Amino acid sequence: MVTVLTDTDTDTDTDADADRARRVAEQVPDPELPMLTLADLGVLREVTMTPEGTVVADLTPTYSGCPAMSEMRAEVAARLKDAGYRRVEVRTVLDPPWTTDWITPEGRRKLAEHGIAPPGPAPRPAPGPVPLVLSATRQVVPCPRCGATDTEETSRFGATSCKALWRCRACREPFEYVKEI
């Protein structure tokens, strides 16, 4: 339970305060990709203020088993509390499911700057059964260090659910890649 009800003297019942609360929540870093904020990652969906003055922040988990979800919720609640909001509720929103398409351009720039290749466009769901592709698909993931396109996947799974392991044949450096989902 992460609902935080604390008492301070700050009165926060205005639209300007809702905007300020949003800006506070937007700055919370992602625990697994700390160069990104939850807003950059697209996990923070909405921050609103109820007529009673409760700040409601909506988070959508990246993966079903994301172990950082409770940490994210706690950090958003703690930051808002530190900013003086008396009543804060951090909710989980499951629908629609998170997609890497929600990572902002700023988020993509920061990923690349930190040596992590940003995701391409997520596959579009087509009607009918999801096809299984067995033929070799040559995906081009440019090296985030040298920009070369002569790269290859070494493992589709990495240290976190969202990343794959790749290496660059040009500069010989390994790098991580955020898989589109």
Place this chain on the structure above:
Amino acid sequence: MSDDHVYLSLAEGHDDSDARWAFGTGFEDPLYGVSTAVPENVDRAELAACCLALADDALVTAQRLAEWTTRAPELEEEVALANIGLDLLGQARLLYARCGQVDGTAGGEDAYAYFRDADDFRNVRLAELPNGDFAFSMARLLVFSSWRLAHFEALAGSADPVLAAIAAKGVKELTYHRQYAAEWVVRLGDGTEESHRRMQAAIDQVAPHLGELFAAHEARTEVLAVLRQVTEAAGLSLPDAPPSAAGSGREGDHTEHLAPLLAELQSVARAHPEATW
């Protein structure tokens, strides 16, 4: 929390939270903030039973996948299998939480995962079979994820919005689980004489369990289409009419392999029922 000290700051914790980074007991409700309402046109008992069975499938499969850690042929495969298991564990947590909201017991995920005996589990038998050969684990994962994917695609249109959302998310994850397993089945089937022999044995071993899966959720068309595609590409043969095994885990009728799996999974929680970790 700065970039440099992110892990230190995580360890510090928060006054008002018990946020932790491992899976043990006593975690917060993974559905916190999601409406607990059940639409009037949804049968609560049916919905609870559906969530419980799908959660049990995921939990037991996740436990078997986790058993590969430190035992897989390569480090990358351990990481892959642990990742896939983590996705399924996450699906299990959400489904148990929904089940607890719907079945009237208000049971939390721990009550379902740690304090039920084998007879009360509703997972399909295929999930509980020992890992055996790596080839068998890949054949099972291919069948399981293909079947679950078809089931979740159908459930994404469920009248229950929570189950529909869990399923829609799961579809994305199961798609790459299936892809991973399919590639291994092709690699081993179309590999050396030895790998081909063992992959064929694994397919033959998994095939008799298809009947139980289809009885639980009819997805014959989708699953057989995938199996035909993969076995053809791998140079393997798919048994024509796999005989159905008698009995089903969906009725609590399990093999002798489930109880030892649960004994290990539940041992710490049962030895220290008030503890959280």
